[in-house]
Amino acid sequence: MKSISFNLLNENSGARLGKITTSRGVIDTPAFMPVGTAATVKAMYVDQVKKTGSQIILGNTYHLMLRPGIDRIKQAGGLHEFMNCDIPILTDSGGFQVMSLSKISKVTEEGVTFNSHIDGKKFFLTPEESIQIQLDLNSDIVMVLDECPKYSSDKEKIKNSMNLSLRWADRCKKKFGNQESKWLFGITQGGIFKDLRRECLMRLIDIDFDGYALGGLAVGENQSEMFDAVDAVSDILPKEKPHYLMGVGMPQDILGAVKRGIDMFDCVLPTRSGRTGLAFTWQGKINIRNAKYAKDENPLDKSIDCPASNSYSRNYLNHLVNSNEILGSMLLTWHNIAFYQDLMKKIRISIKENKFDEFYKKHFELFAWND
Numbered sequence: 237m238k239s240i241s242f243n244l245l246n247e248n249s250g251a252r253l254g255k256i257t258t259s260r261g262v263i264d265t266p267a268f269m270p271v272g273t274a275a276t277v278k279a280m281y282v283d284q285v286k287k288t289g290s291q292i293i294l295g296n297t298y299h300l301m302l303r304p305g306i307d308r309i310k311q312a313g314g315l316h317e318f319m320n321c322d323i324p325i326l327t328d329s330g331g332f333q334v335m336s337l338s339k340i341s342k343v344t345e346e347g348v349t350f351n352s353h354i355d356g357k358k359f360f361l362t363p364e365e366s367i368q369i370q371l372d373l374n375s376d377i378v379m380v381l382d383e384c385p386k387y388s389s390d391k392e393k394i395k396n397s398m399n400l401s402l403r404w405a406d407r408c409k410k411k412f413g414n415q416e417s418k419w420l421f422g423i424t425q426g427g428i429f430k431d432l433r434r435e436c437l438m439r440l441i442d443i444d445f446d447g448y449a450l451g452g453l454a455v456g457e458n459q460s461e462m463f464d465a466v467d468a469v470s471d472i473l474p475k476e477k478p479h480y481l482m483g484v485g486m487p488q489d490i491l492g493a494v495k496r497g498i499d500m501f502d503c504v505l506p507t508r509s510g511r512t513g514l515a516f517t518w519q520g521k522i523n524i525r526n527a528k529y530a531k532d533e534n535p536l537d538k539s540i541d542c543p544a545s546n547s548y549s550r551n552y553l554n555h556l557v558n559s560n561e562i563l564g565s566m567l568l569t570w571h572n573i574a575f576y577q578d579l580m581k582k583i584r585i586s587i588k589e590n591k592f593d594e595f596y597k598k599h600f601e602l603f604a605w606n607d
Contacts, residue, residue: 237416238416238417238419238446239258239259239416239417240256240257240258240259240376240417240418240419240446241256241257242254242255242256242257242447242476242477242478243255243257244475244476245588246587246588246590247587248586248587248590248591248592248593249495249592249593249596250470250494250495250496250497250592251266251494251495251497251583251586251587251592251596252265252266252479252494252497252499252587253265253266253584253587253588254266254478254499256292256324256478258324258376258417259376259417260316260322260323260324260376261291261292261322261323261324262291263291263292263324264291264584265478265499265500265584266490266494266498266499266500266501266580266583266584266587267291267292267499267500267501267580268290268490268501268502268503268576268577268579268580269290269292269293269294269326269500269501269502270285270288270290270293270294270502270506270507270573270576271293271294271296271502271503271504271507272293272294272295272296272319272321272325273294273295273296273299273504274296274299274300274303275295275300275304275309275315275318275319276319277293277507277569277573278507278511278569279507279510279511279562279565279566279569279570280507280566280569280570280573282319282320282321282323284570285573286323287542288542288570288573288574288576288577289574289577289578289580289581290323290573290577291323291324292323292324292326292376292377293321293323293324293325293326294325294326294327294328295315295325295326295327295328295373295375296327296328296330296333297327297328297329297330297366297369297370297373298328298330298332298333298334298337299333300315300327300369300373301330301359301361301369302352302353302354302357302359303354306369306372306373309372309373310372310373313374314372314373314374315327315373315374315375316374324376324377325373325375325376325377326375326376326377326378326379326502327370327373327375327377327378327379328379328482329366329367329370329378329379329380329381329382329408329423330361330366330369330381331348331366331381331382331383331384331423331451332384332451332482332483334348334350334361335383335384335385335386336384337353338350338351338352338353339351339352339353339356343383343400345400345403346362347360347361347362347363347365347381348360348361348383361381362381362407363380363381363404363405363407363408363411364407364408364411366380366381366408367380367381367408367411367412367420368411371412371415371418375418376417376418376419377418377419377420377421377446377447378412378415378418378419378420378421379420379421379423379449380401380404380405380408380409380420380421380422380423380445381404381408382401382404382405382423382425382451382452383400383401383404383425384425384451384452384455385397385425385427385452386455386456387427387428387455387456387457388427389428391427391429391432394425394426394427394429394432395426395432397425398425398426398427398432398435398436401423401425401436402436402439402440405422405423405440405443405445406443408420409422409443409444409445419446419447420445420446421445421446421447421448421449421480422440422443422445422447422448422449423440423448423449423450423451423482424436424437424440424448424449424450424451424452424469425451425452426452426465427452427465428457428461428464428465430464430465430467430468431468433450433465433468433469434468434469434472437469437472437473438472441472441474445477446477447477447479447480447500448473448474448478448479448480449479449480449481449482449500450465450466450469450479450480450481450482450498451482451483453465453481453482453483453484454482454483454484454485455483459488459489459492462484462489463492463493463496466481466493466496466497466498467496470496470497473497478499478500479497479498479499479500480498480499480500480501481493481498481500481501482502483502483503484501484502484503485501485503485505486505486603486605487516487576487579487599487603487605488600488603488604490579490580490583491583491596491599491600491603492600494583494592495592495596505572506569506572506573506575506576507569507572507573509568509572510565510567510568510569510570510571510572510573511565511568511569513525513557513564513568514568514572515536515537515553515568515571515572515575516572516575516576516605517536517537517540517575518537518539518540518575519537520602520605521605522536522550524536524550524553524554524557524564524568525554525557525558526554527554529550529551529553529554530551530554530555531551532549532550532551532554533549533550533551534549534550535547535548535549535550536548536550536553536568536571537571537575539578540571540574540575540578541574541578542570542571542574543570544566544567544568544570544571544574545571545574545575548567553567553568582595583595
């Protein structure tokens with residue numbers, strides 16, 4: 237009997253309200269996972285992350301295996317102990333970063349050979365090794381190793397890549413074995429091709445995973461194509477298991493995906509934007525670098541229960557960011573994560589109250605910030 241479980245509590249207008257229970261805490265879904273790439277959510281303490289309402293964070297296998305190396309983290313007792321984090325952690329397999337960041341990579345049936353983007357050192361990563369690394373990290377949710385191809389209209393190329401990912405997924409499942417306190421998620425590929433997406437998911441269901449993710453999106457396709465890819469599988473995603481859209485995204489993307497039955501999200505946008513002076517608010521996006529904020533004594537968003545959102549003036553934040561003060565990045569990142577978690581909380585309340593469609597219609601156009 238696994239000590240990690242998912243309960244579907246309500247469905248409303250396509251959206252799902254659920255609860256993931258783990259040995260390290262509960263995750264209310266739909267959930268947004270701040271990205272802690274290198275054992276840190278950049279510019280934030282773990283306690284700050286928790287106070288925003290975040291109940292799970294994401295760590296990155298690729299970055300951690302390169303630096304500081306898995307042995308150092310294992311020596312500390314695992315990723316939670318290493319970074320002093322007592323909430324659940326999901327680790328991605330490293331597949332996306334191998335394809336997008338490594339200086340040179342070569343994919344074969346056995347695995348992928350790549351050169352580190354840091355120092356050029358050569359590595360060879362197999363599906364089995366990716367799973368072993370994540371088990372050594374002792375994360376709560378483990379992802380299969382997949383090949384994440386770049387956006388392409390070449391269907392044959394995408395199909396071949398999908399089939400390789402499916403063979404790797406089967407190997408990952410065998411290596412993962414029976415883990416009582418962990419989950420293993422399969423990842424659907426297939427690019428923008430609806431029939432490939434459906435085929436991939438059905439074959440993953442045959443292998444039988446604890447949850448199902450949609451990968452290979454947010455890689456160059458437009459929003460309509462992304463939603464079409466989710467629509468292609470929404471009716472066959474197992475109802476009793478969590479659904480995860482990887483690497484997404486803007487608030488409007490999240491809202492549209494929740495309407496299509498997605499339960500889990502991650503994205504670097506709130507943290508990366510915070511470090512470049514961009515803040516998300518319920519009134520729209522704010523580029524705090526702009527000169528007009530030098531005379532603005534209002535907080536970023538007084539409606540959000542976060543000191544970074546309601547206790548510092550835009551005037552002060554404008555000064556910090558334009559002076560390249562570290563505190564500017566810290567406060568804007570803190571605020572952005574708080575905004576994302578405020579969004580997820582309001583989404584969950586609307587589903588619970590059977591008012592999601594009303595919430596969606598009110599906010600979808602409001603969040604048309606993709607310019």
